[in-house]
Amino acid sequence: MLRKLSFALLLASPSVAAAAADELDPVPARAIIGHAYIGETAPSRILFINVRDRPVKIIWIGFDGVERPYATLNEGQEMVQPTFVGHRWLARDAGDGDPLAGFIATRSERRSNGVAEIAIIR
Numbered sequence: 001m002l003r004k005l006s007f008a009l010l011l012a013s014p015s016v017a018a019a020a021a022d023e024l025d026p027v028p029a030r031a032i033i034g035h036a037y038i039g040e041t042a043p044s045r046i047l048f049i050n051v052r053d054r055p056v057k058i059i060w061i062g063f064d065g066v067e068r069p070y071a072t073l074n075e076g077q078e079m080v081q082p083t084f085v086g087h088r089w090l091a092r093d094a095g096d097g098d099p100l101a102g103f104i105a106t107r108s109e110r111r112s113n114g115v116a117e118i119a120i121i122r
Helices: 002-012 014-021
Strands: 043-050 056-061 067-073 078-084 088-093 099-104 117-121
Touching: 043 067, 043 088, 056 078, 067 078, 088 117, 099 117
Parallel strands: 043 117
Antiparallel strands: 043 078, 056 067, 056 088, 088 099
16 A cells, blocks of 8 residues: 555656656657658757667668667667757667657757657657
8 A cells, every 4th residue: 555655656746747748759650761851950869768678779860861770778778869859760679670669859958958858669
């Protein structure tokens, strides 16, 4: 009972509520794979968190639509990636290469006081 109450209090705390508000909504991977775009010059940051039980590859989609591998995150691993508003990122399963989710940086680092957007890879 005490454990359930503690968890409920944790969920109600401002830091957890702020983290939920900072979560970046994924976009369908097919919406960004192979598509050229124009980025912005406003710096941004994304905190990628792999909550899967398999490693994932983090890939930047270049302005020309070409995939450029950046990192591999093992299960439970996370990393902060400096980027720019409008830049597109892709998470792929490291084993079979299946696209899992796309992410587009939407918030400038300056306007968010340096707080990274959170990209949870499920």
